Amino acid sequence: MWRFIAGRLLQAIPVILAVITVTFFLVRVAPGGPFDSEKAVIPEVKAALEAQYRLDLPLGQQYLAYLADLAKGELGPSFKYPGRSVNELIAAGLPATAELGAYALLVAVVLGGLAGVIASLKPNSAQDYIPMSVAMIGICMPTFLLGPLLVLLFGIHLEWLPVAGWGDMPGDKILPSLTLGAAYAAYTARLSRAGMLEVMSQDYIRTARAKGLPEWQVVTRHALRGGLIPVVAFLGPAFAGLLAGSFVVETIFQIPGLGRFYVQAAFNRDYTMILGTTVFLSTLIVLFNLLSDVLAAWLNPRLRAQFGEA
Amino acid sequence: MSLLSVRDLQVDFTTRNGRVTAVNRIGFDVESGKITAIIGESGSGKSVACYSLLGLLPMPPASVERGTAVFNGRDLLAMTERELRQIRGRDIAMIFQDPMTCLNPYMTVGAQLVEPLIYHRKVSAKEARTRALELLTEVGLRDPESTIDQYPHQFSGGMRQRVMIAMALINEPKLLIADEPTTALDVTIQAQILALITDLQRKRDIGVIFISHDLSVVADIADEIVVMEKGHVVERGDRLRIFEQAEHPYTRKLLAAIPAGSKVPAECAREDLIQVRNLCTWFPQGKGAEPLRAVDDVSFTVQRGEVLGLVGESGSGKSTIGRSLLRLVPITSGEVLFDATDVTQLQGTALKHMRRRMQMIFQDPYASLNPRMSVYDALAEPLLLHGIESRKTVEQGVLRLMDDVGLARAFVRKYPHEFSGGQRQRIAIGRALATRPEFVVADEPVSALDVTIQAQILELMLNLGREYGLTMLFVSHDLAVVRHIADRILVLHQGRVVEQGTGEALFNAPQEEYTRQLLQAIPGRILLQ
Known part of the structure; x- marks a missing residue:
């Protein structure tokens, strides 16, 4: 191991x-540099800056x-935030992004896993088609569309949840987590459905039924573990996608996370x-x-x- | 009064092509302390009938149309799922065919074993474990104290079936349904499991339904035999009556299909087509570990036109020898001379040419045919690859092959899933014969088939062998089958040749203890007399 x-x-x-x-x-x-700007910069100043940043x-x-x-663990000074190191900036943005990612992952696993398992128990029935159709929509819908839609519905129309922010108001973490996690919940749902269907057709499930166990015990004790292994294997790639995708959500909901620094850095x-x-x-x-x-x-x-x- | 009394049972399946009656108004009885065997080919409805009693069929597509099954004074078919669940695993327990797949690979054996006990009898975990250990000892598991916490993959097939039996008996059921419990096992293990089942059944005085496709398996143990064909019970009766005075033609056909008697050795050209000298095939088992000596210093010859049988249990190296000859596994050392050419040294085109002359037929016709290739594709591929037919003539070649192996020409565009097991094995044989090989390795070609189909395929192979002038290496765990088809037999044990001789000689005067054990294990002594 x-x-x-x-x-x-x-x-x-x-x-x-x-x-x-x-x-x-x-x-x-890429064209352009950190100290290019619309206004002309005095050449000596620019040279001094470039020398300072090597x-x-x-x-x-x-x-x-x-x-x-890097070998010493130093990521260097930021060009745009004078006096602050990249290490400090990452440390500042990480907590919000990590928390958002964790909640989104939770949404993906719990909602997606549940939907997939439920769908798998009665394949090709309404119990299967409805969650799976929702999941398909979840896969197809980009976060920049889903986010504002959720905000419109729960934030503005129903006024149940705050429209933006992170940790300022109760419940303001729900919508961003849902928005970011939705697509992954959808993938998880499809994976767990396929995994469960595969397992439920195995001989040892028949053995479990022959023991007289009630169906819910057959599912929870005998099928879940094997059925959800594909989901676990998917968590790693999903986490990567969550991190990369968090920028959009952080922008929509005004979350001071890593994603925003990242994209701004690219622009700058x-x-x-x-x-x-x-x-x-x-x-x-x-x-x-x-x-x-x-x-x-x-x-x-x-x-x-x-x-x-x- | 009978323990179980089934009357007028009908089970239908709704398929895309309409309703199919799988079990057609059958009746049979099971007595306490007796074994009732239900015999029939796959698709005869024998398993469906038993599964329907316990509500273990997926409904839909299955539906019980009529009938009663009175068990202990109550009709199983009239019970709700909830009531039935109280019976399943407590009063009626089951064991299944394939012990490899019937145990949950994610749970320890102990955890699975105690489940029915804890669920039905509400005993404590500790008590259940004690009981499980007692039962594991009773079914003959070595060292249950340490093996109880292992996972199924750490057990051999025979041991897993013992675990299954322990699991079925843990609640002391009154009726045990055993669905082909020994079909996936070697002959010697089969003999042990059969002895175990009868022993436990007698001690506990329980009723047993023993489902099998093979009359010889139940010949020694059944009290009553029920023969099923296409959903009907065609004959029922006392064991001796069935074996001595079978009335229904189908029962007679089943009896006739049991391989019996030895082949009279063919007149051979007395020319060695294959000479194997000191063949070793070892598989590395990771750093530091001793290699697995699958084939260990084996020498033998096969004469042109001869069928040589290789017999042994799983792990005896019999399949590995076949694969080594065809260079399908890397050989560790030794020589394989084919027509005086050392096959082990061949490379590239020379190897390809040699492959054309040596072909293989595999055990499982379900797994060895590409499901996305039609019969035409499967047979045309080797014909074209080896340049035996041109693009223009290939269709004729394919049709000729189909004639040879007894497949209707109309099936030429069908895909493997549309065929039965026996038909698939015919396709596989046709594929192997396409290159007009001189030598064929048949690796357990009939082990996955029903007895009646098995008899047909053996007949086909014997005929084709003569027609094509084939030399054959016939690998099997089943001595009775090998004796039927082979001119000479090699008995293998742990990678080495134990004994060799004609079928007649081995059966009548085995020289080695191991051969004697193998012979002892063949079921159906009653049939041999």
């Missing part, structure tokens, strides 16, 4: 290094210097900020993929035994 995890972590290093390299050179290839060095040296800083050519967030997010994504793989394997006794031997 530990060897497997260590191996996967080692594999992650070249992946993250490749991400850094590509991002590093891509942002510099932009005057040859590209190769900039790259190496960045890697050296804030090289260190773009790189810093990319490195941070890709590391998280790698970790979460690993976590969901380990969890999915651990749920399967046969794979668990193989891990034990390895």
Whole structure:
């Protein structure tokens, strides 16, 4: 088990290094720079700024210097927020984004899993078609449409929930979490339905019924675990999507999270900020993929035994 | 009064093509302390009838149209699902065919075992565990104290079936329904499980319904035999009467299908087509571990035109030998001479040419045919690949092959799922013969088939063998089948050859203890006399 995890972590290093390299050179290839602006800047000032942020060095040296800083855990100073480091900015934005992501994931797993399981119990009936159609809509509807619609309905029309904000008013976390989690809930619903249908046709489900167990016990005790393994394996990629997708939701609901910094940094050519967030997010994504793989394997006794031997 | 008395039972299925009556107004009785065997081919309705009694059929598409099934004075068919659930697993328990898939792979054996006890009898977890340990000991599991907390994949097939039996008996049911409980097992394990079931049944004085497609399996154990064909009970009676004076033609057909007697060895050319010398095929088992010696220093020859039988239990290496000869698994060491060419050294085109001359027929015709290829595609592919037919003549070639293996030409555009198991095996045989091979490895080609179909396929293989002048390696766990088709037999045990000889010699005068054990395990001694 530990060897497997260590191996996967080692594999992650070249992946993250490749991400850094590509991002590093891509942002510099993009037209414009951090200190370009509409008004003419005195050349001496610009030169001084570039020297301060090491932009005057040859590209190769900039790259190496960045890697050296990264090895020490420093993501460098932000170009646009003078006096603040990228580390500080990420630390400031992370809590809101992490919380939003966690709630959205919860929405995805609980709502989606429940819908999928319910649908699977009576395939090709209304109990199947209704949640699955809703799920299809969920997959098709982009968050920038779903968010405002939810706001219109629950925030403005019904006045049940606040229209924006994060942690300022009771209940203001519900709509953003729903908006962000909806598409993933839909995927989860489809995955868990397929997984459950597969498991429910297995011979050991017949064995469980032959024991005289009531149907709900057959489902919860015998079917759920096998049926939900595909969902667990999907959690890693889902988390990646949630992080990437949180920008839109953070914008709609005015949430001071990481996503907004990220996109603003891209507009501003804030090289260190773009790189810093990319490195941070890709590391998280790698970790979460690993976590969901380990969890999915651990749920399967046969794979668990193989891990034990390895 | 009978323990269970089924009368006028009819079960229909609603399919896309209308209603099909799977069980047509049948009746039978089960007595306490007796074994009633229900015999029939797949599709005869024998399992459907029993499942319908317990409400285990998916409804719809199934529906019980009429009938009564009085168990302990109450009609099972008139009960609500709730009432029936009180009976299932408590008064009537079941064991199923495939112990590999019937246990939940995500739960420990112990947790599954105690479930019926805790649910029906409301005993404490600790008490249930004690009871489970007693039963596991009784069904012959070694070291239950440590194995009870293991998962099913850590058990062999025979051990899993023992667990299933323990699970069925944990509530001391009055009736046990065993649905082909030994069909997926080796002959020796089958003998053990049959002995176990009869032993437990006698001790507890319970009634048993034993469902099987194979009369020989129940020949030694059944008290009463019910023969089913196409949803009808065609014959019922005492075991000896059925075996000695069967009245219905279908029962006679079933009896005739049981492979009996030895083949008279064919006149061979006395020329070795295949010489295997010191063949070893080992599979690595991870770092530090000893490799698994699947085939360990095996030497033998196959003469041109001969059918050589390879017999052994699972894990004896018999399939691996077949695959090694065809280079389908990497060989560790040794020589395989085919027509004086060492097959183990061949590469590229030379190997491809050799493959044309050596073909394989696999066990499971459900899994070995590509479900997205029609019969035409499956048969045309090897013909074209090896340049036997041109694009223009390939259709004729395919139709000729279909004639040879006894498939109607009208089926040429159909897909595997539209065929029965026996028909699929015919397709697989046709595919293997397409390249006009000289040598065919048949790996358990009839083990997944019903006895009657099995007899037909064996007949077909014997005929085709003569027509095509084939040399054959026939791999099987079933000595009776091998004796029927092979000129000479090799008995394998743990990767080594234990004994060899003609079927006659092995059956009448086995030299080795292991061969004797195998012979002992063949069910239906009554039929051999």
